[in-house]
Amino acid sequence: MNAIIVSAILGVVMMFSGMFTKHKSTITLTAIAALFILLGANLLNSYGIFSIQVNTHELLYFNKLGLYFNTILIAATLIFVLLSGREIENVGINTAEYYALIFFVLCGTTILTSFNGLLMLFLGIEIMSIPLYILTGAEKRNLKSNEASLKYFLMGAFSTGIMLMGIALLYGATGSFALSGQSVLPPSVGIPGASFLQAGGLILLFVSMCFKVSAAPFHFWTPDVYDGAPTVFTSFMATIVKAAGFFAFIKVFDANAALLGPSWKILLSIVIIATLFVGNITAVFQRSIKRMLAYSSIAQAGFMLFALYSYNDMAYQGILLYTVAYCLATIGFFAVLMKVKDYTFDGLNGLAAASPVLAFAATVFLLSLAGIPLTAGFFAKYYMLASVVKAGGALWIVIAAVLFAAVSVYYYFKVIQSMYFKEGQPELNEISTGFKVGVLLLAAGIITIGVLPSIVLNWLYF
Amino acid sequence: MIALLLLLIPLATGLICFGLKQGNAAKHFSLLASVATLALALVAVYTPTAIGYDTAWLSDLGSRFTLKMDGMGKMLCLLTAVVYPLIFTAVYRNEYKNASAFFGLMLLTQAGLMGVFLATDALLFYFFWELALIPVYFLCSLWGGEKRIAVTFKFFIYTFIGSLLMLVGLLYMYFQTADHSFSINSLYAVKLDAAHQSLLFWLFFVAFAIKMPIFPFHTWQPDAYEQSPTATTMVMSGVMVKMGIFAVIRWLIPMFPLATVQFSNTVIILSVIGMVYASFIAIRQDDIKRLIAYSSIAHIGLMSAAIFTNNSSALNGVMIQMFNHGINVIGLWILADMIEQQLGTRKLSELGGLAQKAPAMAILLVVMALANIALPLTNAFVGEFLMFNGLFRYNIWIAAVAGISIILAAVYTLNMVQKIIYGNLSVKTENAIDLPLNIKFALVIIALLVIVFGVFPQPMIELTKDSVTALFVKK
Numbered sequence: 001m002n003a004i005i006v007s008a009i010l011g012v013v014m015m016f017s018g019m020f021t022k023h024k025s026t027i028t029l030t031a032i033a034a035l036f037i038l039l040g041a042n043l044l045n046s047y048g049i050f051s052i053q054v055n056t057h058e059l060l061y062f063n064k065l066g067l068y069f070n071t072i073l074i075a076a077t078l079i080f081v082l083l084s085g086r087e088i089e090n091v092g093i094n095t096a097e098y099y100a101l102i103f104f105v106l107c108g109t110t111i112l113t114s115f116n117g118l119l120m121l122f123l124g125i126e127i128m129s130i131p132l133y134i135l136t137g138a139e140k141r142n143l144k145s146n147e148a149s150l151k152y153f154l155m156g157a158f159s160t161g162i163m164l165m166g167i168a169l170l171y172g173a174t175g176s177f178a179l180s181g182q183s184v185l186p187p188s189v190g191i192p193g194a195s196f197l198q199a200g201g202l203i204l205l206f207v208s209m210c211f212k213v214s215a216a217p218f219h220f221w222t223p224d225v226y227d228g229a230p231t232v233f234t235s236f237m238a239t240i241v242k243a244a245g246f247f248a249f250i251k252v253f254d255a256n257a258a259l260l261g262p263s264w265k266i267l268l269s270i271v272i273i274a275t276l277f278v279g280n281i282t283a284v285f286q287r288s289i290k291r292m293l294a295y296s297s298i299a300q301a302g303f304m305l306f307a308l309y310s311y312n313d314m315a316y317q318g319i320l321l322y323t324v325a326y327c328l329a330t331i332g333f334f335a336v337l338m339k340v341k342d343y344t345f346d347g348l349n350g351l352a353a354a355s356p357v358l359a360f361a362a363t364v365f366l367l368s369l370a371g372i373p374l375t376a377g378f379f380a381k382y383y384m385l386a387s388v389v390k391a392g393g394a395l396w397i398v399i400a401a402v403l404f405a406a407v408s409v410y411y412y413f414k415v416i417q418s419m420y421f422k423e424g425q426p427e428l429n430e431i432s433t434g435f436k437v438g439v440l441l442l443a444a445g446i447i448t449i450g451v452l453p454s455i456v457l458n459w460l461y462f
Numbered sequence: 463m464i465a466l467l468l469l470l471i472p473l474a475t476g477l478i479c480f481g482l483k484q485g486n487a488a489k490h491f492s493l494l495a496s497v498a499t500l501a502l503a504l505v506a507v508y509t510p511t512a513i514g515y516d517t518a519w520l521s522d523l524g525s526r527f528t529l530k531m532d533g534m535g536k537m538l539c540l541l542t543a544v545v546y547p548l549i550f551t552a553v554y555r556n557e558y559k560n561a562s563a564f565f566g567l568m569l570l571t572q573a574g575l576m577g578v579f580l581a582t583d584a585l586l587f588y589f590f591w592e593l594a595l596i597p598v599y600f601l602c603s604l605w606g607g608e609k610r611i612a613v614t615f616k617f618f619i620y621t622f623i624g625s626l627l628m629l630v631g632l633l634y635m636y637f638q639t640a641d642h643s644f645s646i647n648s649l650y651a652v653k654l655d656a657a658h659q660s661l662l663f664w665l666f667f668v669a670f671a672i673k674m675p676i677f678p679f680h681t682w683q684p685d686a687y688e689q690s691p692t693a694t695t696m697v698m699s700g701v702m703v704k705m706g707i708f709a710v711i712r713w714l715i716p717m718f719p720l721a722t723v724q725f726s727n728t729v730i731i732l733s734v735i736g737m738v739y740a741s742f743i744a745i746r747q748d749d750i751k752r753l754i755a756y757s758s759i760a761h762i763g764l765m766s767a768a769i770f771t772n773n774s775s776a777l778n779g780v781m782i783q784m785f786n787h788g789i790n791v792i793g794l795w796i797l798a799d800m801i802e803q804q805l806g807t808r809k810l811s812e813l814g815g816l817a818q819k820a821p822a823m824a825i826l827l828v829v830m831a832l833a834n835i836a837l838p839l840t841n842a843f844v845g846e847f848l849m850f851n852g853l854f855r856y857n858i859w860i861a862a863v864a865g866i867s868i869i870l871a872a873v874y875t876l877n878m879v880q881k882i883i884y885g886n887l888s889v890k891t892e893n894a895i896d897l898p899l900n901i902k903f904a905l906v907i908i909a910l911l912v913i914v915f916g917v918f919p920q921p922m923i924e925l926t927k928d929s930v931t932a933l934f935v936k937k
Contacts (some may be wrong), residue, residue, distance in 0.1 A: 317522075373592040382629070389633045395661070398633070402626035409622055413615065421603045421611050454522055 001052045001062065002045040003038060003070050003110040010034040011103035018096025024089040028081065031099040035078040038106070042070045061116035065316065068459060069113045069247055072320065073240050076327040077106060080236060083335040083438050087232040091138050098138060101131035102236065109244035117177035118167045118205075121248060125163070125212065128244065129156050132237060136229040148228025155221040159211035166204030173197035180255045195259075202256055206267070209252065212245040215305060216274040219298050223282075226294035231343075234290065235334035238297045239327040246304050250319060253308055268309050269397055275302035276404040283411045290343045292411055293330070296369065299408055300326055303401065306384040310391035317457050318383030324456050325376035325449065329368040332442045335435075336362040341427040345414060349424025355431065359419045361439035368446045370412040371405055376449035376456075381405060383453075464506045465529040466515040468539055469576045471499050476569030485561030489554065492565035496546035499572070503543035507536050507925065514582075524636065524643040525585040529577075534781060534929035537922065538579040538701075538708055541788045545700050546572055548907065552796040553693045554900040556803065564605060564691075567597040571697055578705050584632050584644040584713070588625070591709075594702065595621055598694060605691040617686040620679070624669035631665035635717065649717055656720045663721035666714050667729070673706035674762050676729075677736030687755035692799035695751070699758050699795065700788040707765055707784060711777075711933060715769070726770035730856070733770075734864045737763035741870035745877070750798045750808045753878055754791065757834060760867050761787050767864065768849035774934050776852020781926035782919055783845030786833075786912075790842060793830040793908040797823065800901050801882070805890045810878060815887035819894040824883040826897070826905045831879045833912045835872045841915035 017030050045051040046067040081088070081102075089095050108128025115121045133156065137149025171177060173194045175185040181198065207218060214222040226234045257264045279299025286292035304322055307315040336358050340347055352359035368377035385398050418424075449456055475495035482488040506513055512530065519527035531539065546568075558564045574597070577590025595618070602614040632644070639648040654662070672679045687695045715722050737760045744756035765783055768776040800823070802808045817824040829840075836842035846868075853861040897905070915922060 367596075372596065373589045382633075385630065386633050386636070389630075389637055395630065395634065398630050399627065399665075402630055403623065406619060406623040406626055409619060410615075413618070417603070417611055417615070420600070452520075454520065457522060 001054055001056075001060070002041040002050075003067075003074070004060075004107060004114070005052055005054075006038050006041040007103050007107040007110055010038060011100045011107060014096055014103055015100035016096075017099075018094070024095045025085075027095045027099060028085040028089060031081055031102075032078070032085070034099075034103070035074065035081060038103075039071065039074045039078060042067065042074055042110075046071060056116075059117050059120050060111070060114045062114050065320075066113035066247075069244075069320065069323070070110050071459075072324055072327070073109050073113075073244060074106065076240050076243075076324075076331060077102065077236075079328070079442065080240070080331045080335075083331065083435065083442070084232050084235060084338060087230075087335075087338045091230045091232060092140065094138075098135065098233075101135050104131045105135075105236075105241060109240065112244045112248040115248070115251070117179060118170060118252075119177045121252060122160075122163060122167060124248065125245075126160065128241060129160070129212075132233075132241060135233045135236070136225055138233065139230050142228075142230075144228040145230060148225045151221055151228075152225045155211070159208045159218070162204050162211075163208035166201045166206075166208065169197050169201030169204065173201060179252060181259050198259060202253075202260055203267075205252065209245070209249040210271060213242060213249055213301050213304070214298050215271050215301055216278040216298065217271075219275065219278060219301075222298055223291055223294040226297070227288070227291045231290060231334060231338050234294070235331055235338075238293065238334075239330045242297065242301065243323040243327060246301075246307070246319060246323070250307055250311075250315075254311060257308070257311065265309065265393075268305065269394075272302055272305045272309065272397065273400060275299070275305060276401060280404045280407040280411075284407065286411070287345065288343050289337060289345060289348070289415060293334070293337075296408065296411065297330070299404065300369070302404070303381060303384050306388050306401070309393060309397075310387035312387055312391055314383055314387035314390055318380065318387050321376070321383050321449075321453055321456055322380040325368055325380035325446070328442060328446055329365040329375075329377060332439055332446075333362055333365040333369070336365070336439060339429050339431055339435075341429065345418045346422075346424065348415060348418040348426055349422040351419040351426050354426050354428060357436045357440060358431065361443040362419060363416055364443035364446055366412040366415055368450070370409045372409075374447060374450045376446045376453070378450055379453040463515060464502060464509065465513050465531055465580050468499065468502055468506065468543075469529065469573055469580060471495060471502065472569045472576060473573035476566045476573060479562050479566035479569060482562045485558065488562035488565045489550070492569055493547065493550040493554070495569060496543070496550055496572070500543040500547055503540045506531060507540050519583075520585070523585065524639075524641070524645075526583050526643075526645065527586060528583040528645060529580040530582040531580060532929050532932070533926040534708065534711065535579050537781060537785055537926050538704055539576055541704065541785050542572060542575045542579065542701050544911075545696065545788060545792055548792060548796075548904045549693050549696050551900050552696075552799065552904040555898060556693075556799075558605060558691075560604075564601065564693075567601050568693065568697070570597040571601070571694075575697075575701050575705070579708060582646040584635070584646065584649055586644070587709075587713070588629060588632060591628075591705070592625060594705065595625070598690075598698065598702070601694040602686065602690040605694070607689040609685070610689045613682075613685040613689045617682040620672050620682045621669075624672035624679075627665045628669035631662045634662060634665075646713075649713075652717070654718070654720075656724065659718040659721035660724060663714065663718045663725060666717075667710070667725075670706040670709045670714060671766075673709070674703055674766055675706070675759065676763060676766050677732050677739060677759075680736060680740070680759050683759060684752050684755040687758070688749065688751045692751075692795055692802070696792045696795045699755070700792045703758070703762055704784050704788060707762070707769065707780065710766070710769055711780070711929070715933060722770065723772070726772065729770045730767045730853075730860060733763040733767035734860055736760070737767070737864055737867040738870070741867040741874065744874040745870060747874070748810050750801065750810065750878065750882075751795075753810075753874060754794050754798060757871065757874065758787075758791055760871065761791075764846065764849055764853075764864065764867070767860075768852050771852040771856040773852035773855055774930055775848050776856075777930045777933065778923055778926070779845045779848025779852065781845075781930065782915075782922050783842065783849065785922060786841040786845055786915060789908055789911050789915075790830060790833040790840075793826070793905060793912070794834060796901060796904055796908075797827050797830060800897065805894060807890050810881040812888055812890050813882045814885035815883070815891055816894055817883040818887065819891065820896040822902060823897045826902075826909055827879060827883060829909045829912060830905075831875045833916075834875045836868070839913065839916045841912045841919070843916060844919040 111124030139145035283295035368375035514530040574594030740759035
């Protein structure tokens with residue numbers, strides 16, 4: 001409960017911080033301090049030292065996994081603000097509000113890691129999404145940003161409608177919002193076609209969750225929104241928000257998937273393959289790195305969906321590891337990208353000569369995203385694939401996935417080629433020493449997890 | 463402990479190399495490091511007892527950091543260790559921009575190669591398999607010829623697809639093991655039915671076949687060899703291709719004995735097609751590097767065919783030949799590099815008459831060429847003889863077709879020798895001078911190895927005997 005309450009309060013605090021100071025860097029510092037407080041509050045809760053007790057009438061349920069996931073997401077946000085705080089300040093004049101919205105998003109994500117019923121799921125998703133619509137349109141005078149915001153809002157509202165419809169059908173069939181899908185209606189109350197209603201509800205829920213995590217064929221908003229939004233918020237959306245969406249997705253279908261019978265695996269296989277296909281193949285043809293990353297984030301979602309496919313202990317460990325690996329690498333790479341003025345592949349030509357540190361760190365991030373051994377990304381993909389094999393899944397889907405992973409190497413390595421093997425004079429923004437140290441530490445962290453993934457997973461058990 | 467040091471010395475010195483500011487310092491330092499590794503490898507080879515190292519690594523995943531050296535491992539580690547000082551000596555006078563990174567990456571590759579030959583834990587093996595690849599990618603793309611980026615990329619994607627397929631196979635095997643472990647003995651103990659074996663056989667085999675490379679997975683190889691900086695080409699064709707052959711013997715055949723029997727005919731036919739096809743193409747080449755590249759495909763094809771003949775003398779031949787081919791091909795690359803550096807061309811049509819200008823080079827080239835044809839008294843003869851012997855016993859017709867490649871090898875190799883050292887001087891070769899001391903030194907050592915192992919191959923057969931017997935016991 002700590003994280004939900006503290007993040008909501010800190011959001012309000014951040015909103016008012018703009019009244020007391022006009023210095024943007026002071027506001028950023030306040031946000032960093034606030035994130036540390038939030039992280040501390042969540043850790044106190046995880047270790048059972050202190051937690052705020054509120055009777056939620058079983059609408060919320062806190063377990064080790066969820067709290068640990070909170071820690072990961074808050075820590076990722078902290079790294080994000082530490083590396084890219086300067087860029088948040090540069091978006092516009094309302095720095096305090098941006099931070100406030102980020103905290104509200106975090107409030108939503110903390111609900112998504114602890115909901116114990118469809119009602120709270122809905123609330124969590126909405127609390128998380130609405131601030132994002134605003135953040136997407138934060139560049140008021142940029143037409144693309146406006147367009148992205150409107151598009152995101154309309155599509156988001158539409159998918160929320162579908163989700164509500166699904167929840168309504170489920171409620172109608174079972175008489176409860178419980179995740180288990182067990183009917184609480186007395187046998188005397190006969191609902192005609194209850195199982196049919198339930199299956200329909202679940203499918204609608206599935207569609208809306210697919211939309212939130214940008215799985216194909218519900219991904220069409222993603223490239224436009226990620227491309228149009230201010231880059232710094234794209235980084236936030238593509239990592240923390242998406243990971244939280246996945247966590248909720250997995251949690252909802254953990255108990256429910258069985259109700260859909262064997263068709264569930266078929267449905268999911270189609271979505272996974274379509275997502276991997278669309279994400280990877282389209283990313284190959286992009287000229288802008290930012291847009292390429294949008295498609296690559298769709299492709300990565302395809303891999304994360306394997307956790308739903310297998311549902312075993314390795315799947316849960318895998319989604320944790322995947323979240324860590326993917327968030328760190330993507331946040332790091334976006335942070336480097338924002339230091340370059342031109343987001344096309346050619347804009348990075350010769351970066352290795354201009355700034356060896358940035359190029360090296362970016363290379364580690366890209367290798368991790370591509371899933372090359374010795375980086376965290378390898379074990380992320382490894383756990384996902386292993387969980388499917390362990391669950392006795394068809395080997396063809398695993399083989400298809402690794403072939404798409406090989407395709408992803410193509411577009412990630414194109415960036416490395418630009419940085420190292422092509423001549424050019426990239427136009428760079430001012431780069432501070434602190435930033436260089438930061439990205440190097442992040443790269444070192446990714447390699448460390450790549451050699452010893454247990455340092456992430458062991459936390460789950462202590 | 464020796465096993466661990468064989469891995470750690472190149473790894474640590476490679477990383478230190480990146481930190482060195484001066485290119486020359488890196489050059490000297492890496493030469494010293496490679497000599498230290500060689501000394502250690504010699505100690506390892508002469509240690510009669512088994513050498514190994516074992517410590518916990520990823521206990522959640524059932525993977526341990528296990529290194530173990532059997533005869534084949536010792537032999538290939540020795541090859542890796544011998545080759546590096548020779549390469550560093552041969553390129554001693556070459557100028558590389560950003561030399562510290564170049565030598566650092568070279569040493570990291572060595573660490574990866576050592577790891578591949580030492581690891582007896584499948585996941586660890588996979589890690590090193592990739593670790594050997596990534597530095598090579600950067601080496602080729604940064605210091606290669608003009609078409610380097612596209613060519614190296616093709617090479618990387620090819621081998622990466624192979625590795626990923628192998629990973630899927632490994633995962634499947636892992637869940638079949640009784641104790642859920644990646645250790646080699648648990649994997650050997652898995653008894654799969656024939657249908658599953660044949661699927662998994664191909665998942666692994668494609669990865670190894672791309673690395674070797676075997677027809678039809680070879681298309682990356684001539685381009686990559688041609689475009690890479692010669693020092694890297696030497697590592698690739700001298701040692702890296704052996705990774706594929708080694709992996710087939712170490713992992714593939716013992717894990718899937720049924721599928722090996724089932725598909726040995728297919729693999730042998732593919733290999734023989736590759737041999738003849740590559741030999742014919744080699745005849746048509748005008749570029750020395752491409753000629754050596756195709757000749758290398760033919761040699762590797764023979765080794766791969768011999769492995770699958772299920773004949774212990776052929777396997778003995780493969781063991782000897784892995785070492786000897788590594789040495790010989792490096793001799794040829796050193797000469798090719800020398801010619802290119804000195805005369806600015808690699809085209810046979812622009813060369814000629816070098817025997818008058820550079821007698822030492824001519825003599826050494828003839829020695830390397832004869833070894834490439836596998837003439838008796840050169841080291842390659844024993845190995846090729848044993849391998850052909852096995853192939854004859856397997857199927858006389860296949861052996862006959864494969865035999866064509868011996869004749870063709872003589873055609874293209876002697877043609878190359880003739881065009882380089884005989885005939886009239888050309889515009890390019892008029893001002894040629896003889897070999898510089900460092901190259902002469904490296905080549906003389908190689909020539910000595912060629913002759914010593916040609917006359918006296920027994921130590922090498924003794925060294926790898928245990929691996930050969932072990933494979934036949936397991937089957």
